[in-house]
Amino acid sequence: MAAVSVPLSLLDLASVGEGQPVGDALRQTVTFAQKAEELGYTRVWYAEHHNMRSIASSAPAVLIAHVAANTSTIRLGSGGVMLPNHAPLVIAEQFGTLGALHPGRIDLGLGRAPGTDMTTLRALRRTADGAATFPQDVLELQGYLTGESRVPGVNAQPGHGIDVPLYMLGSSLFGAQLAAQLGLPYAFASHFSPGALFDAARIYREEFQPSQQLAAPHFIAAVNVLAADTDEEAERQYQARRRMVARVLFSRPGRPLSPDEIELVIASPQAAQLESMMRCTAKGQPADVADYLADFAERTGADELITVHQADSLDGRLRSLELLASVAPALTPAAV
Numbered sequence: 179m180a181a182v183s184v185p186l187s188l189l190d191l192a193s194v195g196e197g198q199p200v201g202d203a204l205r206q207t208v209t210f211a212q213k214a215e216e217l218g219y220t221r222v223w224y225a226e227h228h229n230m231r232s233i234a235s236s237a238p239a240v241l242i243a244h245v246a247a248n249t250s251t252i253r254l255g256s257g258g259v260m261l262p263n264h265a266p267l268v269i270a271e272q273f274g275t276l277g278a279l280h281p282g283r284i285d286l287g288l289g290r291a292p293g294t295d296m297t298t299l300r301a302l303r304r305t306a307d308g309a310a311t312f313p314q315d316v317l318e319l320q321g322y323l324t325g326e327s328r329v330p331g332v333n334a335q336p337g338h339g340i341d342v343p344l345y346m347l348g349s350s351l352f353g354a355q356l357a358a359q360l361g362l363p364y365a366f367a368s369h370f371s372p373g374a375l376f377d378a379a380r381i382y383r384e385e386f387q388p389s390q391q392l393a394a395p396h397f398i399a400a401v402n403v404l405a406a407d408t409d410e411e412a413e414r415q416y417q418a419r420r421r422m423v424a425r426v427l428f429s430r431p432g433r434p435l436s437p438d439e440i441e442l443v444i445a446s447p448q449a450a451q452l453e454s455m456m457r458c459t460a461k462g463q464p465a466d467v468a469d470y471l472a473d474f475a476e477r478t479g480a481d482e483l484i485t486v487h488q489a490d491s492l493d494g495r496l497r498s499l500e501l502l503a504s505v506a507p508a509l510t511p512a513a514v
Contacts, residue, residue, distance in 0.1 A: 180472035192235040215252035223257025229298040239272040255285025262308035270322035274337020354378035361389025365398035399480040404461035405501040468505035
């Protein structure tokens with residue numbers, strides 16, 4: 179069995195099961211983070227999504243505040259805030275508040291995509307061309323947090339000088355190049371969009387420019403994990419995940435696919451899209467998962483893995499956390 183020698187972190191999608199009250203799902207995010215803290219994982223991140231019934235992390239700062247108040251040491255952050263949806267000053271104030279309340283525990287991951295569909299984007303009062311100013315908005319946000327505002331006479335209060343660390347997120351070469359140019363850690367969303375993974379990792383390392391925040395590249399790769407006590411249980415969870423992704427991808431607004439329609443999609447050529455999205459998945463018993471992750475970290479050159487535990491119940495996700503921890507003796511904090 180190969181050893182997993184890089185730090186391990188977590189992305190929690192705050193999943194809401196069919197018919198499950200949202201409050202119950204959010205309470206489960208706390209239980210998940212508490213278990214991760216107990217086991218020694220580095221950080222838990224929450225991603226901004228909108229208008230998705232199955233995901234309850236539309237307000238990452240609020241969710242982070244709640245989880246932080248119910249944990250003690252684990253780092254918590256956004257994976258990420260979709261910055262084109264927001265004014266940089268507002269995000270600086272939100273995460274400055276979090277940084278003041280929980281010093282040394284808050285991460286601010288930033289993405290350029292809207293995290294939703296075009297109709298919802300309009301409901302957010304944003305426009306599709308908001309992504310065009312993303313690099314400038316990142317710099318503006320960074321200035322508020324470092325205490326060196328780029329807008330004369332305007333400071334983030336709270337936030338001024340709190341210097342919450344920034345992380346660039348992406349699934350394209352653009353994010354890799356921007357992270358390298360700004361000297362920021364870079365996290366690649368290979369858990370659902372792995373196509374440009376190896377090119378992005380290479381470009382990020384080749385073009386990296388040291389910064390006040392980071393002296394050397396820090397590359398984080400995301401990977402799905404389905405660790406179970408038996409291969410049969412891991413495969414059952416994998417198939418359940420495929421069905422859920424098919425429902426999210428191919429349902430129309432207000433008209434979710436029926437179970438029979440989902441089976442038709444999985445049996446059709448459209449299933450190739452599902453397989454591509456889930457290509458970076460470690461599944462099976464602990465030794466097999468450890469072998470996959472060790473090989474994945476080596477092939478990508480990742481300095482850290484952010485794992486997405488995709489079991490279809492809280493008990494399954496908690497068990498997956500425990501099983502991975504049992505074969506990852508290097509559960510030590512990441513350097514950044």
